[in-house]
Amino acid sequence: MASSLTKDAAAQATPANGGKTFFGHPRGLATLFMTEMWERFSFYGMRALLVLYLVAPASKGGLAFAAATGAAIYSVYNATVYLLAMPGGWIADRLWGPRKTVAVAGTIIMIGHFLLAVPFEASFFVGLVFIAVGSGLLKANISTMVGHLYPDRNDPRRDGAFTIFYMGINLGAFAAPLVIGTVGQSVNWHLGFALAGVGMALGLGQFLLGTRHLAEESSVVPAPLRAEERTALLKKASLWSGAAVVFYAIVVATGSFTINWALWPLSLAGLALPAWYFVKIRRDKDITADEKSKVTGYIWFFIAAAVFWMIYDQSGSTLTVFASDNTASKLFGFNFPSSWFQSLNPLYIMALAPFVAMLWIKLRDRNPSTTVKFAYGLIGIGASFGVMMLAQAAAAGGAKVTPLWLAMVYLVQTVAELCLSPVGLSVTTKLAPAKYAGQMMGLWFLAVTAGDCTAAIIQLVAGNAFLSEASFAIQGAVAVLAGVAVVIWRKRIINLMGDVH
Incomplete structure (x- = not known):
């Protein structure tokens, strides 16, 4: 470049x-x-x-x-x-x-x-x-x-x-x-x-x-790290690593191992870890009552973000399978590999991000609050799976649908991302207790982990039905309802946020 x-x-x-x-x-x-x-x-x-x-x-x-x-x-x-x-x-x-x-x-x-x-x-x-x-x-x-x-x-x-x-x-x-x-x-x-x-x-x-x-x-x-901390860390790491090695060695030796032995523990851990971390922060006696209130408010944003990423990150899994199996790889006489659909989101981001940023500035006093922007993101990501439900219906009977269906899905998801993702980064820094200023950004990343692990569990439980119209409809409806819930309870969330707006 x-x-x-x-x-x-x-x-x-x-x-x-x-x-x-x-x-x-x-x-x-x-x-x-x-x-x-x-x-x-x-x-x-x-x-x-x-x-x-x-x-x-x-x-x-x-x-x-x-x-x-x-x-x-x-x-x-x-x-x-x-x-x-x-x-x-x-x-x-x-x-x-x-x-x-x-x-x-x-x-x-x-x-x-x-x-x-x-x-x-x-x-x-x-x-x-x-x-x-x-x-x-x-x-x-x-x-x-x-x-x-x-x-x-x-x-x-x-x-x-x-x-x-x-x-x-x-x-x-x-x-x-x-x-x-x-x-x-x-x-x-x-x-x-x-x-x-x-x-x-x-x-x-x-x-x-x-x-x-x-x-x-x-x-x-x-x-x-101090010397004694390093020693304690090595002992703990060796203990947990050794336990994992012994456990999986037994599973393999008994002929029981399948890929699910890795997928299920990791999926459940991805949900349990952020929950444990929130409990740890809320129980910390070093944070003030105001900081605890803000952390409680932040939990709303975290759950909303997890629902968002649950759908959004299926671009590389569910949508990729749909692109390969159910979407024509030809448009306006031009043939292309199905993997090219993965370039749409960054293309849309580069095209739309400056305009969205200018829009928020232009609105000024009418600029939507953080909670409303999150609601827009959730409703948008839910709507994208509504479009996918229609695309899946169009592909019934093995028909190959036009690539314009996925182009529309990625466009809706990108607009939703621009409403939620940058705002999420900002509100994370604003609501973080002083003691956990750096770690709260790591907690924001765990919202992606929680969302992806939820998607993995859905895919493991539903089997190939995860590509059905019903699956798209249910997941989309959950996201839209989550967005509506954020709007309905926005005053309560704002009160928990204290002096952060």
């Missing part, structure tokens, strides 16, 4: 800038932008192929899982990525610092993608574990380093920097299905996964070459 570099060292006020800027920002932003763009390229490219490869018959080089099982594997994998973002932030804070953590994360992700490129089932699932762990380590910390480039938190360029960084995410996500999806579906699955590994290698190389442009703070471990 072309970048705009100009001589403007004096205006940066950053330690390691090399005398150049990136769109008027510190040169380190270019390093982080390109690293994140290539990491997202690898992540979304692999994701575009994941369910298609899992459910493809063995005669076509796939793993021949049932559609519901393949979708559940995808949902649990995606949930695990966000689940591991919280310990990823902890590792940077207590052990390695953000810069080292991201370097290690990039290496782990790259290895994971190349393991997927090896044509063995065991290697494939080990590779998924590597990618999930690496993505969890990288996710929060690379964003943290963007903030480090601006020592003055009131620097007017700070918000613009995150906007540019966000564009890198969407550029990578847009290009990945077009490149990796095409190669994986049209040439060879494993070659597609290898291309994802090459993408991560490019991102890692960019990061290592550009570290001299990053802020020194990115190398600092903010709260290093």
